[in-house]
Amino acid sequence: MKVLGKEQYNKLSEPLKSVTTNNLFARSVVEKIVDGEIYVDDADNPATYFIVHPYGMSLLFGDPNNAAFNEAFKKYALNENGNRHRVEWMQVFPSDWDAVLADLLHDNLVEPAYQHTSSDTIELNVRVNFKLNKEKYLNAKREYETVDPNISIVRTDKDIFEAMKGTVVPLHFWNNADDFVNKGVAFSLFYNGKLASTAFSAYVHDDKLELGIETYEDFKGKGLACKACSALIDYCLENGYEPVWACRKDNVGSYLLAQKLGFENVKEISYYRMGFV
Template identity: 50%
Template sequence: MKLLSPKDYAKVNAALQRVSFNNLFARSVVEHQISGQVFVDNTEAPESFYIVHPYGMSLLLGRSDDPVFNAAFKEHALNTNKSRNKHEWMQAYPNKWHLVLCELFGDKLIANAQNTGQQQHGIVELNSRVNFKFNIEKYQAVSHKSTAPGVAVVETDRELFRKMEGSVTPNFFWDSEDDFLANGKAFSLLDNNQLAATAFSAYMTSDKLELGIETLPAFRGKGYAAAVSAALIDFCISNNYEPLWSCRLENTGSVMLAQKLGFEVALTFPYYRLSN
């Protein structure tokens, strides 16, 4: 695989536009919204592509029958040289890639529906990814506001941006806090002036916004994720953004929260966890 120069990312556009599932994370790299990497088979006239978002999301797409590219990708996926210190969550398009990957990985490809522990080196785990479609009627049929005393939902400012901790926070999805504050959107829920949860735009286009949510451990189980997500969804409705939600099928908490907020399962497809 060859690293494509950012100045040539336009060469990815035609293939990326054909992808039928939510791929805003890949678009954010290709459209220079965040620093990432794009690997290709040929830098002059690429036909096979591997797009990596710095959070660890990745997309394999395009031509699937190039033996040289596929062999190099296998080495990357299995982290044979141990050059990668974290795993990647990969989607693939078109569907014929899944048969190719099954043959490519052989007995190194394992199903892991629970996936709660450390991943074994040299293994690719097969999970499922879910894309949801927002149903505004279902969302508006139920109130999602928190009535707990001392609770307030506010727009996320610089101080709250810096305070938010966890594995799904805006700093993982934007190049800098200045970039996020200028171009993104987030709301935070305060419990007696303590930061409890944040819902933010993980990715944005001119008409779509994908939600990211984090609740600090001490405040989980109180309905705060739904309340703060509702604030961001209301922003989407008022400003003509389509709210998007995607997650791993095995992440039952995220699936249940999405459905509580009026999202409906639209598409389910293979989702690969590449070895760290």
């Protein structure tokens, strides 16, 4: 595995188009919207690629039959050099990689345990790709569109961006507030004057906008995430964007919220969880 210099990221533009699963996070790295990392088998003529997004998502794709690259990747996956300090979630393409990894990782590949972050085991999970059913969305929207005087929804500005805390917030998907305000979009819901939930564009490429959502613990269970997401979905529909939703299948909250908003499960793919200690 060789680190690819940023000046050569354009070499992945065409190969990445072959990936038919959700690859927006990988495009954000390749197009230098965020500062990630790219590894390849050969810097001059790459055929196998590994893209790491700073949020902790990665994509392994290209030729799965490169023995030297695969052995180097195994060391990375098991964190033998100790460079990974957080959990990383990896997608692969094509699906041929699943058999290659099963053979490569052997006993290190396990069913989900959810609790440990050991670097000597890789958990095989499932990631769901959704597609919005516009009719379902509009019907569902009527059910939670009631006016609540305690709620106000505003376009997220730089001040709100910088004040947001949490795990799934724009800060983890954009380099800085200025980049986000200029290239992204979000809607923040305030409940009794307090920031309760924000739906934001994690990635925007061409006519696709992938949604992220953060609702603070004190405000969960009030249906606020639906309202915040609805504002962003409406923005997408009004401005010619396809709203994109994807999540881990065992992320029950995100999975159910997607369905409630009219998204339908259209594809399930392998999702590898790599630990760090």
